[in-house]
Amino acid sequence: MKALVAGFLLLLSFSTQSAIQPQAECKDYKGNILSGTVNELRGVMANPKGNRTQVFVSGIITEIKKEDHSGRPHQKFKLKVNSDITLLIVSNLEFGRLPLKEGKAAKICGEFLRVGKGMVHWTHFDPHGPHADGFTIIDGTLFGDTEVTN
Numbered sequence: 001m002k003a004l005v006a007g008f009l010l011l012l013s014f015s016t017q018s019a020i021q022p023q024a025e026c027k028d029y030k031g032n033i034l035s036g037t038v039n040e041l042r043g044v045m046a047n048p049k050g051n052r053t054q055v056f057v058s059g060i061i062t063e064i065k066k067e068d069h070s071g072r073p074h075q076k077f078k079l080k081v082n083s084d085i086t087l088l089i090v091s092n093l094e095f096g097r098l099p100l101k102e103g104k105a106a107k108i109c110g111e112f113l114r115v116g117k118g119m120v121h122w123t124h125f126d127p128h129g130p131h132a133d134g135f136t137i138i139d140g141t142l143f144g145d146t147e148v149t150n
Contacts, residue, residue: 024142026056026109029132036107038082044112045085054132055112055120057081061138064100067093079106079120088119091136095124095144098136110134 026034034040036056044050057079065076065088073093077100080086089108091098110123111131124144125133136143 024109024135024137024145026054026135027132028054034109038085041081041085041112045118050112051114053112054109054134056107056109057087057120058105058107059087061100061102061104061106062086064102074121075100079108086117088116089123089136090119090121091123091144092121095146098143099138099141104138107137108134109136 026036028034034054034056036058041055041057044053044055047053059079059081061077062080063078065078068074068076068090075091075093075098077089077091077098078086079089089106089110108120108123110120111134113119113121122131123134123136125135125146133145135145
């Protein structure tokens with residue numbers, strides 16, 4: 001009986017988690033949905049014209065950098081996508097503070113820049129329109145989809 005109850009609770013947990021996961025789609029400038037595969041990212045990184053291209057990446061937060069408050073305030077962290085790709089993620093604090101913690105899984109939609117080994121910024125919606133909208137998902141919570149007013 002205990003095994004049956006435990007199995008039911010586990011099943012309920014999985015169905016509840018999948019029901020509350022954000023359904024955000026990362027789209028490029030033309031409105032195409034990005035798959036978020038490592039091969040898609042490698043293609044952007046290898047393309048000399050890949051700078052300022054919208055990307056969708058998933059990985060593990062490996063390092064939290066010092067916040068940058070020169071100009072617009074930003075959080076910065078490293079995201080390990082796989083064994084040979086680690087990107088710097090730059091998140092504008094005007095769109096909310098991310099609950100960063102090393103070891104957490106994250107999904108990032110934003111604009112790739114050729115800075116160092118690669119950087120992703122514009123990880124939030126663009127209130128003015130010229131950039132494709134981005135977002136961040138940590139622990140199943142969507143960030144950067146609205147502007148935060150203080």
